[in-house]
Amino acid sequence: MKNELQYLGETILKNKGFIAQEIHEKRFAEVSMTSSEQKAFQQIEQQIIKIRADFVALFGEALVDSSDIHKANDKVRIWGEKTGQYIFGLGVPLDEALKDTSYYRSGIWQHLKEEVMKNNLSARIVFELISIIDPLMDKAVHDFSLTYVKEFQRSLESAKTSFLELSVPVVPLVPGVGVLPLIGNMDTERAHLLMEETLKQAGKLELTHLVLDISGVLIVDTMVADQLFKVIGALSLIGVKTIITGIRPEVAQTIVTLGLDLNHITVKANLHQAFKEIQLIKNL
Template identity: 50%
Template sequence: MIGKKIEESKLEIAKNILSNEFEYETELKLSEEIVQLCADAILIGQIDAENRITKWARETGEYAVNYGSELDVLLKNTSHFRQAIWNVIEEASMENNLSIKTVFEVSRIIDPLIDQAVYAFSTAYVASYRSSLSHAQEVFLELSVPVVPILEGVAVLPIVGDIDTHRASLLMETALRQSTEKSLTHLYIDLSGVTIVDTMVANNIFSIIYSLQLLGVKGILSGIRPEVAQTMIHLGIDFSSIQTHSTLKQALAKHILN
């Protein structure tokens, strides 16, 4: 009786728990689906009910991230959903004079399902959000290491900001790939936008220069700031084996004159 009442009231319940975080028709459909899943668990038993509601919650969590919905707003709406379900249970109990035992039996089905839905939804939302954020960071990093052709066989790789291990790996990969694809003979690596150079950064720059040499590409450094140069000296970093210029303009002027 309770399951049937929930099923008959699913549209009403769904309308009462809308968060306005999704497109109306989509959210109404998703809300009806979870109400139906709860009704089914009572009507036809709990076999596979947890798996079905977990599947619904994960798909909804991923959809929420793609749609740009806020997690806190959606989780806040959970209490409204639980309350709406229990209002229907109360109504069905009074109409049919159901025993307290029956109501408790229903609660042992409904409450764990709702808890599982919230858990699965939250974990799916967070996982999908992290994945989207990671992808956005990868795209940003790729855009932050452009190899810009300026003359036949000559290009500039301007580096701006700090260089960590991940970015250093991307710099290496981009420099080697682009040098090959663009048939470069010279690659000017401009460090004027780099404010901090430590031993790790210096070693990474060395690695890029020497790897370019293996491809027949001459790597040339420019734009080393005075304070960065002083830091490098204090660290005992030796760039004497690499061609360097104080500015990119100076480096390119020398290349053109030669």
Template identity: 40%
Template structure:
């Protein structure tokens, strides 16, 4: 039986280029043209060779199989779905079994040889599938992280009014994580734009409680160290009542009812300075 497996393995290795071409022909109906072009023929023939070698000595190829799977998945991940990649992988099984079936008929191998081939080849292809899944998942996580970061940055838009003044219209709840993001973005933008005034407009913030106020104070004090005067606008009457009832002290912080009033105040200060 070992001799039969060895014979089939050697036959696969000897014809690896032909078998690789057969695989790629089958893949053309499934994979995008760009993916087919990005795959080298040596890559397909390498896997064919490893699968053939596994029938001769399957203990020696596992690490090489994982390495191949990682490199191949990395070449597919940008323009191919995981489902399509796994379906294209199945064609290697098809081509190997075509060879095996032909030899089984011509050489009259024992029927159990078919089971032995399956026991060796299938787990290796399963390892490749698992590695594909890991590579695609890591790529997906990376894309999601980039998208989430971009979305977070959009939630803290710094809108320049002129060379010295910018407005940050805040909308939605401000938790500890978002307040840290506000701090990082405003400090970076104020430094880059060389701002003298930054207006935090909280018209769209539904609740200002002790935690939110404390987070805003941290932003204001940090910007003060950069020489930026921070103004808060848009505190609605019901929010003002809440602030008073919970004892939050806005002493020392400049506030205005709305954005136009704040801008008018800044213009007046500029005129008085000049």
């Protein structure tokens, strides 16, 4: 049986290019592309075919060395991780990429079927092929999908971080003076970034005064107020005086209800009043 499996594996390795090309042509026979998409695809088509051929070869190698299934699993895992990263980088949706699975199954099995029939191999060999080919195919799908999802999550986290950084914009107005307009809701993650980015930008811009405008903050609760107080306290430690502006009536009511003490914090109704306060302080 081992010699027969080796023979079948060797025929797959020998014909991997042909099998890969056949799978590739069937896969894209019904895919509709615009002229620009076709042009872009032609630039990577040979690389895609090579990836297919390398994948087909993994099954040939598994049959040639059927006694070491762990080695075959490791090779499939490496292929899945590498290809998952590559396909994600191309921007191909996961569900679209996974459509290849059925083409690989049918392509490889069609070749094996022809060889089994041509050489009149036993049903036992067929069952042995099933026990090797199908689990490897399933593992390849799992490893590919897992890597693709991890890359997707990493991309989301990167985009979220970039968005959060943009949501803490310290804008320099005149030398030593900046304004930080806060807009939207404040969650724990954004609050943490608020402290980090504000201190960083205040030092970078050599600020002496920062106007913290919260007219765009929808909700001010205990957590938000506590974080704002911490930011103001940290800024004071590096020599930056903070003025809060834009407290809307409903927010003011919430602050009073929560019993928050703003006596030690400079509060002005708007930016204009804050700038007048800064000019007054600087003229003293």
